[in-house]
Amino acid sequence: MSIPFELPTENRALSPYTGYTRAHWEAVADGLLEAAWRWSTPGSALLDLPGRPSRSGVRSDGLEGFARTFLAAAFRVAGADGDDPHGWLDRYARGLSAGTRSPGRDDTESWPLILDHDVQGQPMVESASVALGLRLTAPWLWKHLDAGVQDRAEEWLRGSLRHVPSPNNWYLFPYTVAGFLESVGRGDAETAAVRERALELMEGWYRGEGWYADGDGRAFDHYNGWALHLYPVLDAHLSGDTEQGARYGDRLRAHLESYSLMFGGDGAPVHFGRSLAYRFAASSAVGLGALTGHTPLTPGASRRLASGSLRYFLDRGSLTDDGLLSLGWHGPHEASLQPYSGPASPYWASKAFVSLLAPAGHPLWTAAEEPAPVEVADRVLALNAPGLLVQATRDDGIVRLHNHGSDHVRPHEGETAAEDDPHYGRQAYSTRTGPTASGNVADNHLSVEVNGRRSVRRRVHPLGAGHGDGWGWAASWHRPVFAGGPPMVPGLRVESVTVARGPYELRVHRVVGAPAGTRLTQTGWATGPEEPLVSALHGLHGWHPEPGTVRAPQGTAYARWAEMPRLSGDAGGTSLHVCLAALTGEPGPAAPAEAVAEVVADATGVEVTWALDGARTRVTFDPVGVTHTTS
Numbered sequence: 001m002s003i004p005f006e007l008p009t010e011n012r013a014l015s016p017y018t019g020y021t022r023a024h025w026e027a028v029a030d031g032l033l034e035a036a037w038r039w040s041t042p043g044s045a046l047l048d049l050p051g052r053p054s055r056s057g058v059r060s061d062g063l064e065g066f067a068r069t070f071l072a073a074a075f076r077v078a079g080a081d082g083d084d085p086h087g088w089l090d091r092y093a094r095g096l097s098a099g100t101r102s103p104g105r106d107d108t109e110s111w112p113l114i115l116d117h118d119v120q121g122q123p124m125v126e127s128a129s130v131a132l133g134l135r136l137t138a139p140w141l142w143k144h145l146d147a148g149v150q151d152r153a154e155e156w157l158r159g160s161l162r163h164v165p166s167p168n169n170w171y172l173f174p175y176t177v178a179g180f181l182e183s184v185g186r187g188d189a190e191t192a193a194v195r196e197r198a199l200e201l202m203e204g205w206y207r208g209e210g211w212y213a214d215g216d217g218r219a220f221d222h223y224n225g226w227a228l229h230l231y232p233v234l235d236a237h238l239s240g241d242t243e244q245g246a247r248y249g250d251r252l253r254a255h256l257e258s259y260s261l262m263f264g265g266d267g268a269p270v271h272f273g274r275s276l277a278y279r280f281a282a283s284s285a286v287g288l289g290a291l292t293g294h295t296p297l298t299p300g301a302s303r304r305l306a307s308g309s310l311r312y313f314l315d316r317g318s319l320t321d322d323g324l325l326s327l328g329w330h331g332p333h334e335a336s337l338q339p340y341s342g343p344a345s346p347y348w349a350s351k352a353f354v355s356l357l358a359p360a361g362h363p364l365w366t367a368a369e370e371p372a373p374v375e376v377a378d379r380v381l382a383l384n385a386p387g388l389l390v391q392a393t394r395d396d397g398i399v400r401l402h403n404h405g406s407d408h409v410r411p412h413e414g415e416t417a418a419e420d421d422p423h424y425g426r427q428a429y430s431t432r433t434g435p436t437a438s439g440n441v442a443d444n445h446l447s448v449e450v451n452g453r454r455s456v457r458r459r460v461h462p463l464g465a466g467h468g469d470g471w472g473w474a475a476s477w478h479r480p481v482f483a484g485g486p487p488m489v490p491g492l493r494v495e496s497v498t499v500a501r502g503p504y505e506l507r508v509h510r511v512v513g514a515p516a517g518t519r520l521t522q523t524g525w526a527t528g529p530e531e532p533l534v535s536a537l538h539g540l541h542g543w544h545p546e547p548g549t550v551r552a553p554q555g556t557a558y559a560r561w562a563e564m565p566r567l568s569g570d571a572g573g574t575s576l577h578v579c580l581a582a583l584t585g586e587p588g589p590a591a592p593a594e595a596v597a598e599v600v601a602d603a604t605g606v607e608v609t610w611a612l613d614g615a616r617t618r619v620t621f622d623p624v625g626v627t628h629t630t631s
Contacts, residue, residue, distance in 0.1 A: 003314050004323040005031030015369045018267070020307035022356070022365040028310065029076040029353050030086055035323030036069045036347070037091065044091050045099030045109040047344060049324060054342030056122040059112050061342035066095055067126035067133070068347035074133035079356035082140045089141045092133065096145070100152040114159030117166040122340065127160040128173035128231070129350075131180035135238060136357075142184060154186055161194050167410070168215035169227040171198040179235045202232065208385040210255030218460065219424070220386035220406040221273025225285030226351050229255055234354065237292050249294030256289050257296050258383055260305060261373045261390050264431030265397020267308030271557060272401055272429040274408065274421075276336050277327050278348040279318055283309040287355030290364040299363035300370035306355050308372065318346075325349060329557035335422070335437040336557050374399055380472035380500045387462035389474035391500035396585030400430045402498040402505065404476035405462040415458040417483035425457045427498065428505070428525070430583060432533060434557035436526050436564075441550045443526035443564050444581075446496065446509050448480040448571070449519040450489055455480030463495065463624045471501040471617070473626040489515060497619050499626055501610070503589050505581040508606055508619045514571040522567045525583040526552055528559020534584045537565035538592035540608070541601045542577035544568050578606050 007027050010019030039049050047065025054061055073088040084090075099111040114123040134142050134153070142150065158181075160174040175198035178191035205212045205228070211220055212228040229252045236245035262270045269282035283306040289295030290302040297305070317331040325346035326332045358364040373379070374392040381390040387405015392398070408424040409415060422435035428444040429435065436443045448455040457478045465474035475497040481487055491513030499506040511520065524537035537547055544567070552562040569577055578601065580592035589595075590611075598609040605620035614631035 003031075004319060004321060005034070015303070015307065017304050017369045017371070018307040018311050020311055022360055024307070025310070025353065025356055026076060026080075028314070029072050029356070031323055032325065032347075033069055033073055033076075033086070033088060036065060036344075038322070039065070040091070040095070041098075041108050043098035043109040044095035045111060046095075049343035051327060051343030054122070054345065055339045056120070056342065060120075060122045060126075061344055063099070063111050063123055063126050064342060065344035065347065066092075066099070067129035068344055068350055070133035071129045072347070072350035072353050074136040075350070075353035075356045077140065078136040079359065081359070084140065089137055093141055093145060096130075096153055097149045100149070100156045103156050111156060114156070114163055116164040117170060118164075121163075121166060121170075124160045124163065124165060124170065124173050127157050128176040131157055131177040132234075135180040135183050138184060154181060157181065158190070161190050168219070169223050171201050172227060172231040174198070176231050176235065179239070183239065199232070202228070206251065209383050210251055210253070210257060210259070211383065211386045215410065217408075217410045218387075218406055219273075219408050220388065221424075222269070222275070222278070222282050223273070224255060225259060226278065226281040226348065229285050230288060230351060230354070233288055233292060233294065245292065245294075249292055252285065252289055252292075252294045253296055256285060258381055258390060259285060260297055260301070261379060261381060261392055262399055262401065262431075263305050263309060263372055263374065264399050265372065265374050265394075266431070267310075267312030268431040269309060270399055270401045270429055270431050271329065271434045272403070273406070273423055274338055275341075275345075275348070276329055276423070276557070277341055277346045278351075279313045279325070279329070279346065280309045281349045281351045284351040284354050287352060287358075287364070291354065291358045291362075298370055299367040301372065303364055303367070304369040304372050306352065307369070310352060329434065333557045335554065336434070378470065378502060380467050380470060382465035382467040382472040382474055384465045387460065387465060387474060387476060389465060389472055389498055389500055391472070391505070393503050393584070396503075398430055398432050398583060398585065400428055400500070400505070400583060402428045402474055402500065403460065404465065404474040404496070404498065405460055407458060407460040409459045415479065415481045416487060417456045417458075417481045420456040420458065420481075427496070427507070430525070432531075432558065433525050433527060433583065436552040436556060436562060437554040440552035440554050441523060441564070441566070443523050443552070445523050446494060446577075447521045447523075448492070448494065448511065448514065449521070450482065450492075450515055451485070453482045453484055454521075455482050457481070466626065468628055471499065471628050473497060473499045473619075475624045475626075489513070495621060495624065497624060497626065499617055499619065499628075501617070501628075503582050503584045504592060504595055506608060506617060506619075507579050507581055509577045510574065510621050511571045511577065512574050514573060514575065516572045518571040520569045520571050520577060522569075522577070522579055523550065524565040524581045526556055526559075526562040526564040527583075528555065528562050531559055532586045534582070534586055534588040535565060536582045536592050537567060538580045539567045539569075540578040540580060540596060540599045541606060542569050542575060543579060576601055576606060578608075
């Protein structure tokens with residue numbers, strides 16, 4: 001698809017995979033800013049982009065447009081050592097002055113007040129972008145403001161320090177505001193307290209292997225990269241705090257060991273978790289690692305991932321005809337959104353431009369692009385801390401993420417089917433498919449049907465994970481939750497194990513405590529008719545012989561209409577159900593029905609013999625364990 005602004009000529013000698021150079025990044029930043037600024041208020045304080053408002057309202061959305069684009073401008077200008085040929089900073093200086101003149105007033109320019117997260121919280125999110133933008137551009141913007149404007153800006157920003165954030169990554173917003181205030185000599189006990197509180201919480205949320213939970217529960221998603229790692233590591237980089245930089249930088253390095261494998265050969269990040277309209281913000285951790293040196297990746301591999309992600313979305317319609325980022329994935333896609341998403345929400349994608357803080361002579365820009373991890377070899381990686389299993393295949397460039405540990409249920413919340421979230425509750429996600437919408441049949445899902453009511457998976461309890469040479473596994477259990485009538489059946493639980501090997505996924509479920517007459521269905525990957533993909537599902541034990549196909553007319557973020565394979569079976573008491581799934585590019589490897597030579601199931605588990613080489617995989621329960629032996 002065409003891009004509605006001009007880009008430099010590709011450089012395939014320096015960038016053989018994407019053609020993109022630093023000049024392309026600057027041009028994209030300038031193009032996005034130019035398109036967004038057409039919608040500014042006369043005083044430049046609000047960018048009222050067209051589209052349906054978020055739940056926070058039009059004024060908050062206008063502030064969001066100002067703040068999030070300011071991030072892109074700040075990275076762009078700071079990375080060029082103050083060179084600002086388009087005069088972006090003058091516009092933001094005018095807007096800062098106008099927006100803080102009478103905060104909370106119902107007029108054309110005034111910014112909304114920052115209040116508690118459950119009252120009027122969204123401005124707190126945007127305060128961090130304003131503060132970070134001011135910190136990055138302080139020599140060219142802040143230091144040239146009138147003292148009165150500086151005081152007004154500080155007073156508005158301090159609202160973030162004095163109100164209650166949402167109990168997750170939001171604590172890093174006042175942390176970032178306080179970091180800016182301290183950097184310009186306006187720190188005090190209040191700024192020190194909020195920074196200490198945020199870092200204290202981060203210690204509890206860090207679960208190991210480079211992964212943070214987004215709050216006290218088990219939400220592991222892209223917020224790791226574009227928030228939980230970004231703010232403390234960038235803060236340490238800007239302040240020169242080597243002790244903090246080492247602590248949080250080591251965690252970023254560990255995160256990138258696994259996260260760098262979650263980009264497909266086409267540049268797409270795994271379609272998983274909330275706020276996916278932020279799109280290429282997914283590469284911000286990669287760019288930050290290259291900038292700070294806290295990365296296991298070479299500069300060439302880092303640029304290949306970051307530029308690949310940027311180009312992936314630009315080439316697939318993420319921009320409207322007038323150059324605005326739409327609310328969706330490729331193009332507009334309502335099912336990918338959340339109630340907090342407004343017209344300017346996608347501009348958190350600006351965080352990807354942290355890469356521009358690396359100057360033109362930095363190895364991130366001068367080294368030749370190297371292959372992304374998925375392009376090097378097939379790989380299976382198990383992550384115990386978040387309960388995730390990553391499965392990547394080089395030939396088709398597809399990365400699959402099997403979820404046995406991440407959900408979006410806070411510790412104090414009950415489990416209700418009404419809150420089912422397709423972006424967390426499904427068993428698997430990938431770089432080439434998205435989940436089906438809530439009103440359609442769920443993809444990659446084991447549904448327990450009792451008295452005609454189908455279950456969803458809400459809270460996920462991990463049971464372990466591990467990997468060996470070319471294979472890996474992860475396991476979890478959940479209580480099936482039902483819509484209408486009693487939400488749960490006493491004693492009913494599902495224990496699930498995924499074993500990944502090559503392109504195949506061995507899915508094993510033990511259903512415990514099922515009432516007589518219980519029915520089960522297992523779905524596979526949802527794909528569109530025009531996509532060059534093969535989605536297959538083959539029953540091995542505990543399923544009826546003939547699989548079926550079900551449709552999802554609302555489609556996915558990748559296809560406007562989709563279908564998926566489905567198995568059905570019966571359960572009662574304790575029963576075991578085993579199948580083999582695959583998502584591959586065409587023409588694909590051997591069909592799942594041909595990939596397994598023998599299946600032996602008993603009361604303790606199942607053993608599968610692979611047809612290709614005679615290797616044996618055994619899955620057991622009580623306790624859950626997986627072994628894999630070669631012949």
